[in-house]
Amino acid sequence: MKKKDKWIQNPKDILVENLDSVYAQAYQRIQTNIDLSSINRRMKVFAITSPSCGEGKTTTACNLANIWAYKGKKVLLIDLDLYRNNIHRVFGLENRIGIVDYCTNEATFKDILKHYHALDILTAGKKTIFPELIVGSNILAKLIKKCRSKYDYIILDTPPLLMVNDSLLLKNCIDGILCVVSIGMTKKKDLEKTIHILKEAEIKILGIVATHDVLKKSYDTYYAYSDKEKAMKYKKNEKVKL
Ligand SMILES: Nc1ncnc2c1ncn2[C@@H]1O[C@H](COP(=O)(O)OP(=O)(O)OP(=O)(O)O)[C@@H](O)[C@H]1O
Numbered sequence: 001m002k003k004k005d006k007w008i009q010n011p012k013d014i015l016v017e018n019l020d021s022v023y024a025q026a027y028q029r030i031q032t033n034i035d036l037s038s039i040n041r042r043m044k045v046f047a048i049t050s051p052s053c054g055e056g057k058t059t060t061a062c063n064l065a066n067i068w069a070y071k072g073k074k075v076l077l078i079d080l081d082l083y084r085n086n087i088h089r090v091f092g093l094e095n096r097i098g099i100v101d102y103c104t105n106e107a108t109f110k111d112i113l114k115h116y117h118a119l120d121i122l123t124a125g126k127k128t129i130f131p132e133l134i135v136g137s138n139i140l141a142k143l144i145k146k147c148r149s150k151y152d153y154i155i156l157d158t159p160p161l162l163m164v165n166d167s168l169l170l171k172n173c174i175d176g177i178l179c180v181v182s183i184g185m186t187k188k189k190d191l192e193k194t195i196h197i198l199k200e201a202e203i204k205i206l207g208i209v210a211t212h213d214v215l216k217k218s219y220d221t222y223y224a225y226s227d228k229e230k231a232m233k234y235k236k237n238e239k240v241k242l
């Protein structure tokens with residue numbers, strides 16, 4: 001099955017259904033790590049990128065946003081991958097208008113704001129042949145600035161960094177970037193290049209999120225990936241404090 005077909009048939013597949021599951025807890029832990037890195041400056045607006053295509057950026061963005069909103073945080077998720085926007089499909093939302101329409105003065109914030117339970121979402125909206133002009137626009141920067149006071153977190157899904165530099169254009173709007181890598185797919189040299197580019201651009205790297213290998217394997221293997229002791233406890237059915 002082609003990837004595109006999969007999205008059309010089962011786009012919601014990527015959402016973690018059980019919001020108290022071990023998978024949800026893993027996303028929750030990312031929030032803890034981000035908060036811990038926020039001692040001097042609160043990290044609330046961040047982009048999600050990865051070196052190449054299909055490494056799990058949208059999956060990570062959607063699940064982080066959905067789970068954090070479920071846990072009581074006020075979260076805004078914005079689809080800024082204006083090449084392969086998929087967030088509307090994941091949440092089963094219509095995408096007639098979205099952030100592109102707002103940035104071209106064809107819609108208001110109220111017009112484009114959509115919801116999935118407690119989560120606020122701005123889908124991409126109409127197709128544009130100039131994604132970088134939208135992503136780098138003052139109107140988008142002003143919107144994000146205005147939303148800072150309304151939300152605990154603003155999560156921006158962006159395209160692959162080694163393909164297009166849209167996430168770099170967001171530098172002045174964001175507090176940092178989460179970089180997604182796919183175990184088995186992402187090449188080491190591409191990750192190194194990505195980190196180099198982000199450092200050169202002086203964008204704070206909030207962390208690296210590993211996908212694919214992690215969720216494909218069993219829970220004990222999953223914990224082994226991050227914490228061997230917790231893996232053993234989980235295996236023995238002991239309570240694990242994340
Ligand atoms: N942690 C994960 N474990 C297993 N499969 C995953 C994981 N994250 C993503 N996937 C799967 O990998 C595929 C690509 O994921 P996704 O669309 O999120 O990547 P992407 O980086 O946003 O891709 P693109 O560059 O095309 O926007 C999807 O089929 C998704 O279901």
Ligand SMILES: [Mg+2]
Pocket residue numbers: 057058059081084086
């Ligand atoms: Mg994507």
